[in-house]
Amino acid sequence: MTTAPPRARPLSPHLQVWRFHVTMWGSILHRASGAGLYVGALILAGWALSLASGPEAYAAFTAILGSIPGKAVMFALTLGLFYHLSKGVQHLTWDTGRGFALASANAGSIACIVISIVASLAVWAAAAMMGAL
Template sequence: MTDAPRERPLSPHTTIWRWHLTMATSILHRASGCALYGGGLILAIWAMTLAAGPEAYGTFKAVMGSFPGKIVMFGLTLATFYHLAKGIQHLIWDAGHGYNLKTATMGAIATIAFAIAATLAVWIIAAMTGAL
């Protein structure tokens, strides 16, 4: 008789579960966290170019001020506000509240709505003040 490991059941996977809004927003929370790591790298590059002098900083400003750079910054703004809002919903869940399906779905909708509204507000204000 061998002591071979027993087959363990696999955890449910996205191919097994029926997709729903709270599942999608939870996955997007992880994705937005990963995007924020990229934002941290951009912040580090900003600091290095600032310390390197006016020429390096000018190049950084030119790259980030270009259309692709603005798209990246818009995405990072959206990721920041989304991650913040979804993190608050996770804190509410950690406190043992908001598990009712209707409440959880409304929280997911509120998370998305807040992220979009806050992102648009920041970018509109930036455009109005000449920061773009």
């Protein structure tokens, strides 16, 4: 008795097959912003440790965060925080069964990007007006 050779099975689609679209970018950015917020948590822990270590350690830590690269990292974290928050709200909307139509899903992804940029700029503008930068 002979057995037939196994049939060739289709391969899973890879990135070469998919056309990038705004909802795909939204998903990728949501995961990246979540991972970036872990970095923010480590920076927050470092801030607390420097605060507990005394004025010299705190001054050194705030000098690092107050530098141009430090401010760039903090702005990126602010952007990531607002993006992750707005995308989380979109996910909560999806959990209700709404917003899955292509047009509304695309509009929601674009709205999350716009909201995160506008909110980040507003927070940093308010911080600049208060002299916190």
